[in-house]
Amino acid sequence: MEQTKIILSEKEIPQAWYNIQPDLPEPLAPPLHPKTFKPLGPEDLAPLFPMELIKQEVSQERWIDIPDEVLDVYKMWRPTPLHRAYRLEKALNTPARIYYKNESISPPGSHKPNTAVAQAYYNKKEGVKRIATETGAGQWGSALAFGCNIFGLKCTVYMVKVSYQQKPYRRVLMETWGAEVHPSPTNSTNAGRSILEKDPKCPGSLGIAISEAVEDAVTHDDTKYSLGSVLNHVLLHQTVVGLELKKQLKLAEEKPDILIGCVGGGSNFAGFCFPFVKDKLQGKKIQIIACEPEACPTLTRGPYRYDFGDTACTAPVVKMFTLGHSFIPPPIHSGGLRYHGDAPLMCLLVNKGIIEARAYHQNPVFEAAVLFARTEGILPAPETAHCIKAGIDEAKKCKETGEEKCIVIAFSGHGHFDLAAYDAYLGKKLEDYAYPEEKIKEALAAIPAIG
């Protein structure tokens, strides 16, 4: 009988993360200090992150051992299954073979705890008592709350106020795991107060929440900051996904023709495909496709250049595809895909043509998500639905050409906390936004002229 789920045993959880840095076609451009524009040193990052994570950020070691304590927590849900989407294939009547690597089975419901658990562990080991972070709709905040709870750390989450008010259930999940959640902007940081003085009704933004969490960390000796995407060490931790996938494809006697993932800051996509990028650089023919929203078209319409990582210009300046740090994303339902930039490691590979990028409107994305839910049963997160759309398009192309391609989708999370978005789609109330060209030009004009 054909296998529907390809499952590994706990012994087969990877023992080391894969660091792509020594295998890049050219070295990464150095991150710069936001005030001096000089390359950043470890001392600049020390107030924010534990030293072990700073070392991982710049490491040139190809393999970095996963500590036993982290592996022990990974065992709560890892290895995650690789599913063959037989029912979706049948509905599409395609000769393609479609697989999805299912990260939605983690306790918080996405790939995010792969790094949250590791980050909480290294902070705990270095004597940190509390971690501060930001969250938009709550996927990252809930993953960090989960990780901190496991290692006995306090967790403070600055949650964008409009989400705090409109999407209370992820807040409840974070609080259940013991985190303190504040609607941002708050009155307890200078960054928050200065915004509220100007605009007491400010609905908040990810940029403001980042500034508040960073300020909280640098003004408290026992507290550090944590980021859920973009940084090299975050992408590194996510490679457990791609490393497991490699073993599972081997078991299924498959070689992937197409790998597809969605991109917010790039962490799930990178973790899923970086172990295969190495094969591609060595000559294997694999198409690697990154999917993003038309409303936040960083990779498809942004230039590749240095820009600030946050709106307040306090985060490091990094070389990436960017829509400009003052870019304000339209209110689409994929909260996790609304960042103005993307991970520098991933951007380098897009710039080199090793990874290709596509952008989609939200109505066709939800149409794909509903077809997936009606065939495979699982309700995808709106973010994840972007790469399901691309996977379905590729499978339809195979139907036209008769090609029997092996397509693998990164199923980054479930959408159980996103039912309002599904309600809007089913009620035909979703709007498609393409970000206007003149707005992109306006935001790009404010980028520092470096490199």
Ligand SMILES: Cc1ncc(COP(=O)(O)O)c(C=O)c1O
């Ligand atoms: C389910 C899911 N997928 C994807 C993303 C995008 O983030 P990243 O690009 O870092 O994987 C998010 C972000 O919150 C998410 O919650």
